[in-house]
Amino acid sequence: MSEAIHLRRGNKLWEANFILPEQKEALRDLEKEESKVPQPMLDEQELYELGLVAHDSLKHTLDVKVTYWDKGFYKDVVGIVGHIDHQGGRFKLSVGEEYTWVDIDKLSHIERI
Structure with a gap:
């Protein structure tokens, strides 16, 4: 029984670390979008x-x-x-x-x- 639990944990860890290239690009785009700053307004x-x-x-x-x-x-x-x-x-x-x-x-x- 401990082997079955170990396998499930291993699969969950693997699934958590697996990311599709499209997802990686979407995350990069989101990070870039969130780091934008507003246009300066000088007096x-x-x-x-x-x-x-x-x-x-x-x-x-x-x-x-x-x-x-x-x-x-x-x-x-x-x-x-x-x-x-x-x-x-x-x-x-x-x-x-x-x-x-x-x-x-x-x-x-x-x-x-």
């Missing part, structure tokens, strides 16, 4: 101060580290502000030969390097 004073740093980078070709929100996650990029599009509410950040546009309303932080 006018914070935006003004970040704008000063961006203008310094543009005027003096200084490297800056930009932190911005993208689809629930914060991303960091180091580069030089190459253009500020006031009407479009964004700025162009040059990273070597590449560049990326950053929307000002998704901006979290800019710091001089």
